[in-house]
Amino acid sequence: MQTPTGFGWMAWTWQTALFWLMIASFILAMSIWERFHRGGNPRRGALGLTTTRGDRLFISLLAAAYLHLLWLAFTEMSLWWASVISAGLAVFVFRRI
Numbered sequence: 001m002q003t004p005t006g007f008g009w010m011a012w013t014w015q016t017a018l019f020w021l022m023i024a025s026f027i028l029a030m031s032i033w034e035r036f037h038r039g040g041n042p043r044r045g046a047l048g049l050t051t052t053r054g055d056r057l058f059i060s061l062l063a064a065a066y067l068h069l070l071w072l073a074f075t076e077m078s079l080w081w082a083s084v085i086s087a088g089l090a091v092f093v094f095r096r097i
Contacts (some may be wrong), residue, residue, distance in 0.1 A: 023061065032055050045097035056097060060090035 030053060042052050064086035071082035080086070 062091045
């Protein structure tokens, strides 16, 4: 059995590349933001958790991943709708949680 070399084993479409580029850009932006404004003002949100900006980014990315998986499992609609809902969810998480 031949082992795969390079990235040929993955379906690298422009959507896949955009997905990973966006995650990398979010992490880079948060790193730069943290570099110039330390601490991120930990706050107590709607769930009663004390979270920082990094925690809220992690919650947003995790929620978006689960939302996209559920979207694929239960609907035939375009996946772009899940992305739009995920963006709205991220705004909610950063403002309220």
